[in-house]
Amino acid sequence: MFERFTKEARQVVTGAVGQAEGMGAWRVGPEHLLLGLLEREGSRASFALAALGLGERKESVRRAVREAHRRAGLSRAETDALAGLGIDVTDIVARVEAAHGVGAMAAGRAGADPRSGHRPFGKGAKDILVRALRTAVTHRDRRIGDEHVLLALTLRPGIAAEILADHGVTYESLTRVLYGAGGAAAG
Numbered sequence: 001m002f003e004r005f006t007k008e009a010r011q012v013v014t015g016a017v018g019q020a021e022g023m024g025a026w027r028v029g030p031e032h033l034l035l036g037l038l039e040r041e042g043s044r045a046s047f048a049l050a051a052l053g054l055g056e057r058k059e060s061v062r063r064a065v066r067e068a069h070r071r072a073g074l075s076r077a078e079t080d081a082l083a084g085l086g087i088d089v090t091d092i093v094a095r096v097e098a099a100h101g102v103g104a105m106a107a108g109r110a111g112a113d114p115r116s117g118h119r120p121f122g123k124g125a126k127d128i129l130v131r132a133l134r135t136a137v138t139h140r141d142r143r144i145g146d147e148h149v150l151l152a153l154t155l156r157p158g159i160a161a162e163i164l165a166d167h168g169v170t171y172e173s174l175t176r177v178l179y180g181a182g183g184a185a186a187g
Contacts, residue, residue, distance in 0.1 A: 004133070008043040008146040012036040013129070020119045023069060027122035030153055030160040031065045031073075037150055038062065045146035048177045052169050061163055068159045075162050128152045128160075139179060147178055 005013070015036030020028045038058045040046045049055060071079060071089055079089040121129070131152035136144045153160045154171040164170070 004136075004142075004144045006143050006145045008040060008045070009132070009144050009149055012040060012045075012146045012149055015039045016125070017119050023066075025069070026119065028119050028125045029073070029122045030124045030128050030156060030158055031068065031163075033125055033128055033149060034153055034160040034163065035062065035065060037146060037153075040146055043146045044178065045150040048147060048150065048174050049169065051177045052167075052173055054167050054169055057167055061167060064163045064166065065159065068163070073159065075157075075159050077157075077162065124156065124158060127156055131155055147174075150174060151178075 002010070002013075012033060013036065016028050016032040019032040019035040020026075023032070025032065037045050037049070038061060046055075054061070068075065071093055074082075074089060082089055128149065129152075132144050132148040135151045135155075136142075136148045139148075141148065150169075151171060151174055154164055154169065154174060155161070
């Protein structure tokens with residue numbers, strides 16, 4: 001499948017690995033793909049993000065990803081559900097960080113060998129890449145571009161989709177920007 005990726009999409013994937021390394025995550029997740037997309041300039045995805053007003057708010061997205069990592073990778077929907085059960089995630093994070101240091105609950109620390117130097121892609125990131133392929137096929141595009149990765153991020157529930165939606169970037173808004181009013185259905 002990777003041979004069908006454009007140069008820009010490949011750069012997003014390698015950028016995601018770098019983002020995971022920089023955050024100390026042992027696995028690459030959807031949020032790392034999102035951060036990899038934010039690094040891009042001059043691509044279809046960067047054009048779409050700029051058209052939707054995200055260009056000047058990239059730091060806000062980065063901050064939201066860092067905060068989600070501090071919450072052990074829980075989305076706001078998940079923290080709200082836990083709050084409904086009487087579990088205050090913010091309080092738990094504060095207590096753990098008071099005892100073990102800031103970032104002690106950061107997502108993705110378990111399950112990989114830090115000495116190997118290899119950052120495997122987690123299930124969520126793999127799902128995004130497969131969905132990017134399906135999205136490209138849905139839109140009758142021959143290659144998988146960074147815009148397909150971005151579209152796929154909006155379709156999979158989780159941190160990345162939640163952060164994008166909070167910043168006004170949804171599948172529908174992206175489809176309008178990328179394909180016009182008559183864009184194809186969700187992939």
